[in-house]
Amino acid sequence: MNWADIATAAVTLFLIMDPLGNVPVFNAVLSNLEPNRRVKVLARELVIALVILFGFLFAGNAILAFLGLTQSSLNIAGGVLLFIISLRMIFPGRREPGDEIEEEEPFIVPLAMPMIAGPSTIAVLLLLSSNQPGQMVEWSLALLSAWVVSAVLLILSPKILGLIGQKGSRALERLMGMILIILATQMLLNGIRDFVESLA
Numbered sequence: 001m002n003w004a005d006i007a008t009a010a011v012t013l014f015l016i017m018d019p020l021g022n023v024p025v026f027n028a029v030l031s032n033l034e035p036n037r038r039v040k041v042l043a044r045e046l047v048i049a050l051v052i053l054f055g056f057l058f059a060g061n062a063i064l065a066f067l068g069l070t071q072s073s074l075n076i077a078g079g080v081l082l083f084i085i086s087l088r089m090i091f092p093g094r095r096e097p098g099d100e101i102e103e104e105e106p107f108i109v110p111l112a113m114p115m116i117a118g119p120s121t122i123a124v125l126l127l128l129s130s131n132q133p134g135q136m137v138e139w140s141l142a143l144l145s146a147w148v149v150s151a152v153l154l155i156l157s158p159k160i161l162g163l164i165g166q167k168g169s170r171a172l173e174r175l176m177g178m179i180l181i182i183l184a185t186q187m188l189l190n191g192i193r194d195f196v197e198s199l200a
Contacts, residue, residue: 002138009142015180016120019150021089021173023157024166029106041105046151048108049116053143056122060129075191078123082184085120089177
């Protein structure tokens with residue numbers, strides 16, 4: 001078992017899930033719920049997100065084969081998508097966390113998807129499962145590790161938000177965005193390289 005690969009994948013998935021950046025949004029969406037109900041709803045949404053992510057991880061090769069997608073196209077598309085998400089993390093819009101408040105109890109949308117099981121996370125899982133299908137145990141452990149850390153941070157989000165404040169949360173989100181831009185650029189370069197090699 002390659003622990004270095006597990007650690008690298010886990011850190012990447014954690015950065016993409018961006019739990020610290022999502023803390024203000026989660027607090028806004030769940031602000032109208034009682035504290036006990038809030039924890040139950042958050043736990044439910046986290047479990048749903050984990051099931052969705054594991055589904056894409058293990059069905060990755062079947063999805064790619066069914067859609068006729070190549071590895072280079074997935075690398076390029078994943079890199080572009082990750083790059084866009086990273087830019088939004090670094091240069092967020094004017095939307096305030098309060099804009100996310102819903103009167104009804106959230107179910108799957110927007111917390112499970114796309115806040116936790118977002119398109120970038122799914123794209124990375126598809127890449128991992130298609131690039132190295134023989135390391136599914138490693139990728140499963142990486143996903144589970146990233147999810148556990150994200151879950152703990154989100155469950156403790158009221159205390160975290162009170163500790164670091166919204167400005168601190170935005171600063172951490174931008175730092176994660178900078179790291180993700182580097183990863184996105186590498187994914188794009190890998191996709192272009194694979195495509196050029198396939199033409200040769």
